Amino acid sequence: MNDLIPIERVLEENIRVKELERQGFIIKPDNIEIYIKEFENRTSVLPDENYWREKRVLITGISGFAGSHLAEQLLDLGCEVHGTIRRHAVPMHENIEHLRGKIYLHEADITSAERILSIFEKIRPNAVFHLAAESFVPTSFREPVRVSHNNIVGTIKIFEAARRFDDGLESVHVACSSEQYGLVDPNEVPVVEDLKKNPFRPRSIYAISKVATEQIAWLYHNSYSVPSIITRGFNHEGPRRGIQFVTSVIHRQIVEIMNNKRKKIIIGNPNAIRDFTHVKDTVNAYILVSEKKKYGEPFNVCSGKGITIADYVKLAKRVFNIKVDVFVDPKRKRPSEVPLLIGKNDKIVKSIGWRPVRSILDIIKEGVEYFQQHPEQLGIEAH
Secondary structure, three states: OOOOEEHHHOOOOOHHHHHHHHOOOEOOHHHHHHHHHOOOOOOOOOOOHHHHOOOEEEEEOOOOHHHHHHHHHHHHOOOEEEEEEOOOOOOOOHHHHHHEOOEEEEEOOOOOHHHHHHHHHHHOOOEEEEOOOOOOHHHHHHOHHHHHHHHHHHHHHHHHHHHHOOOOOOEEEEEEEHHHOEOOOHHHOOEOOOOOOOOOEOOOHHHHHHHHHHHHHHHHHHHHOOOEEEEEEOEEEOOOOOOOOHHHHHHHHHHHHHOOOOOEEEEOOOOOEEOEEEHHHHHHHHHHHHHOOOOOOEEEEOOOOEEEHHHHHHHHHHHOOOOOEEEEOHHHOOOOOOOEOOEOOHHHHHHHOOOOOOOHHHHHHHHHHHHHHOHHHOOOOOO
């Protein structure tokens, strides 16, 4: 703890970021009312229940954060929902416990061709949502071979199965990532899907694996006419987010402070700027792009607004009326940082009519509420 640095000593100012703020692309706690007003009466296109009713859907990684929320929405639409889960010594999958009896689970290592082929042959899915991946960026620095093998080889196995069992298959969605854009020049922000304007400059093995995931989806669509759906999701947050991710790190500490178990907040890089979207809005986008059959082309799924991690903490403290000091732990910084990621969502808004309808305040309130309801996840050190 002696290495902790008061946040005020490491905050940085960037001229381009100031310009983005003037243009309305940066969320500032002191002007939060202007941002919130944009959500008043905002609506989004919703999936067509008639399209999805009784469709057989396979979600890889169904027990994960996004996978569990996606399963809920697809169940509400009347789908027959199947999902792959990894084998554990103790079969605990907290995110989907409330869905037991409503969904069909298949234990699988997604890198096993034999297992994935057998699942496709049994289910004959109408739609696939490929979410299974090692998604925590620091893990990809610690275990680059395992992460790349899981994310890349696993994707190939899914598409090989889709190619062979394509009868009735209408979409294979891959959840790609804003991390693919990587080291974005501040003058290129907000980033668009056009790689001539925003080329990929990945800064981690995870990001490289997602570039490969997208290219695999594109290749199988163009070579074998697999109905590939590609989204580039920016940071999606909310209830059930893994404890190691930055928003959950903050939300958990907020709860511990309110429980008188903590007297300070500790974070990593406070100057990083991210574009946060509520997970329920994000999975709604996944469903819509699949429903509209937008094959082989990428769509940013983002809010179009960024916020510094420092200001995210400031906003969270304000929401819950907390007055504690904030410190930076240098050990929490990545070996290779991505300082700035804000997306432009014009393509998906104009093409499909999707819009995020939940604000960053909803993310904070619901994220904190989740950990209040799950005290067993407090007090665990996240790395």
